[in-house]
Amino acid sequence: MANTPSIPKGTRDFSPVEMLRRKYIFGTIEKVFQKYGFLPLETPAMENLSTLTGKYGEEGDRLIFKVLNSGDAWKGVSEEVKEQLAKGEEVHPGKLAGELSDKALRYDLTVPFARYVVQHRNELAFPFKRYQIQPVWRADRPQKGRYREFYQCDADVIGSKSLLNEVELVELTAEVFAALDLQVVIKVNNRKVLSGIAEISGQPEKVVDMVTAIDKLDKIGRAKVEEEMRSKGITDEAITRIAPLFELKGTWAEQRPLLENWLADSAIAQEGLKNLSMVFKTAGDRFVPRDDVHGRATLEFDPTLARGLDYYTGAIFEVKANEGSLQSSICGGGRYDDLTGIFGLKDMSGVGISFGADRIYDVLLELGKFPEELGSSTRVLFANFGENEALHCLKLLRQVREAAIAAELYPDAVKMAKQFKYADDKGIPFVAIIGENEMKQGIVTVKDMKTGEQKAVKEGELLTQLGQG
RNA sequence: GUGGAUGUAGCUCAGUUGGUUAGAGCGCCGGAUUGUGGUUCCGGAGGUCGCCGGUUCAAGCCCGGUCUUCCACCCCA
Numbered sequence A: 001m002a003n004t005p006s007i008p009k010g011t012r013d014f015s016p017v018e019m020l021r022r023k024y025i026f027g028t029i030e031k032v033f034q035k036y037g038f039l040p041l042e043t044p045a046m047e048n049l050s051t052l053t054g055k056y057g058e059e060g061d062r063l064i065f066k067v068l069n070s071g072d073a074w075k076g077v078s079e080e081v082k083e084q085l086a087k088g089e090e091v092h093p094g095k096l097a098g099e100l101s102d103k104a105l106r107y108d109l110t111v112p113f114a115r116y117v118v119q120h121r122n123e124l125a126f127p128f129k130r131y132q133i134q135p136v137w138r139a140d141r142p143q144k145g146r147y148r149e150f151y152q153c154d155a156d157v158i159g160s161k162s163l164l165n166e167v168e169l170v171e172l173t174a175e176v177f178a179a180l181d182l183q184v185v186i187k188v189n190n191r192k193v194l195s196g197i198a199e200i201s202g203q204p205e206k207v208v209d210m211v212t213a214i215d216k217l218d219k220i221g222r223a224k225v226e227e228e229m230r231s232k233g234i235t236d237e238a239i240t241r242i243a244p245l246f247e248l249k250g251t252w253a254e255q256r257p258l259l260e261n262w263l264a265d266s267a268i269a270q271e272g273l274k275n276l277s278m279v280f281k282t283a284g285d286r287f288v289p290r291d292d293v294h295g296r297a298t299l300e301f302d303p304t305l306a307r308g309l310d311y312y313t314g315a316i317f318e319v320k321a322n323e324g325s326l327q328s329s330i331c332g333g334g335r336y337d338d339l340t341g342i343f344g345l346k347d348m349s350g351v352g353i354s355f356g357a358d359r360i361y362d363v364l365l366e367l368g369k370f371p372e373e374l375g376s377s378t379r380v381l382f383a384n385f386g387e388n389e390a391l392h393c394l395k396l397l398r399q400v401r402e403a404a405i406a407a408e409l410y411p412d413a414v415k416m417a418k419q420f421k422y423a424d425d426k427g428i429p430f431v432a433i434i435g436e437n438e439m440k441q442g443i444v445t446v447k448d449m450k451t452g453e454q455k456a457v458k459e460g461e462l463l464t465q466l467g468q469g
Numbered sequence B: 001g002u003g004g005a006u007g008u009a010g011c012u013c014a015g016u017u018g019g020u021u022a023g024a025g026c027g028c029c030g031g032a033u034u035g036u037g038g039u040u041c042c043g044g045a046g047g048u049c050g051c052c053g054g055u056u057c058a059a060g061c062c063c064g065g066u067c068u069u070c071c072a073c074c075c076c077a
Helices: A016-035 A057-062 A079-086 A093-100 A110-119 A164-179 A191-201 A204-214 A222-231 A236-241 A252-262 A267-287 A357-367 A387-402 A416-426 A436-441 A459-467
Strands: A046-048 A103-105 A128-137 A149-158 A184-190 A297-301 A315-321 A331-336 A350-356 A380-382 A407-409 A430-433 A443-448 A454-458
Touching: A016 A128, A016 A149, A016 A164, A016 A357, A046 A110, A079 A093, A110 A128, A110 A149, A110 A350, A149 A164, A149 A357, A164 A184, A164 A267, A164 A297, A164 A315, A164 A331, A164 A350, A184 A191, A184 A267, A191 A204, A191 A236, A191 A267, A204 A222, A222 A236, A252 A267, A252 A297, A267 A297, A267 A315, A350 A357, A380 A387, A380 A416, A387 A407, A387 A436, A387 A459, A416 A430, A436 A443, A443 A459, A454 A459
Parallel strands: A184 A297, A380 A407, A380 A430
Antiparallel strands: A046 A103, A128 A149, A149 A350, A184 A315, A315 A331, A331 A350, A430 A443, A443 A454
């Protein structure tokens, strides 16, 4: 080929085999979502740029894919900016992008959901529980497990402050990964506790810097975390004051009294701790190891868990696989108290969880956890011996399909070796052979592709023959 | 966005200090086997060496640029 076509950086094609596996993941997640009372929702791939900007932090805004205005996009650029450019002056990239583009690809599913809720507030029954399984786009630099187009599977409850929602989401998460047969750790923390720690440090305005540094503790170690905090303008005194955080070890039950004592002067921290207590008390007993579905996941308190998205205000969750080599998170979420506030609807607290289907795929593939029977859909292939035989097969084909057995007839009367190879390649377990002889006698020769055994059965017995093995 | 690697047949990769016609395994196609795949044997097709430019008598190999993939940051699903 002169010029092999290609696809944009960080995007992928999905072959039939991959799609079957992906659909298995989506289907499993969707079934659990529905079981917990969530209803489906879809929103457009594009949102107004203004809907998305300012919701994900500075870093997030940079990663939003903007869509160039159609027509002559240049026309929309203001005289002021044009003059600046003509003079060779630097124009703030965000400003220029904003004038060339007023649409953008969605960065996640939560913000479009908040927009939807505000826009349709009068039509919705609250608390509103929706799930959404759609692709999102990020202009990130791709790596393993990181793509520019990937799917999120979200479940959110909006319009309820009850902590029972957090409990339900934790249980839902455990159930999804149990259904996928994957051992995971569900880590929980609360932004209020983190805010309280910042308060106690004496520099409450530095929460975000503090928290993003603390988040790296298990990765880069205490010394480097402190170094990063210093570089962000956090004083040595503040760092000393938050030192107890680095000493924390053990289970929630062990850490709780220490935290309550240490953060006694912070009302917000106390509230966060109370929330965590409720979640652990209510959901926690589901996670003692045992043989039923909840035995596959463990629930852990992680005081260093922060999560980057700006809009979280209460509980935060993150899930990591406990097996396989992928160390990044495969699922995350939390409570956001005022996401709809930005769109003009106050007092609408929500909490949600997002499953990263693409990363779950990579983990399941590495561990060989996809069910085997996903490989093939067709159960029987009718070999084609020529026009007469093929027409005869059509009748049987309909009967087989009526019995809800997936079947196909090879469309061309090519040599047998080729037809058998086709069945083999597609993983079709049976081949029905009806040549001149079989036709005359009203029988079908059925070959089991796995064992290689062949059996002649009456046409009427074909269904029962296919039902076995 | 910063730093670093990588790219040779459909796939995984060899290819010496720059030197004739660029190789292997797997896969694909054909045959041994005109009603039998997966095993075996024999044969065959398939490459403007990512792309553009430069150095040179001569470039897959050296230099510059660009794109892709990957790795570390940053951040995240």
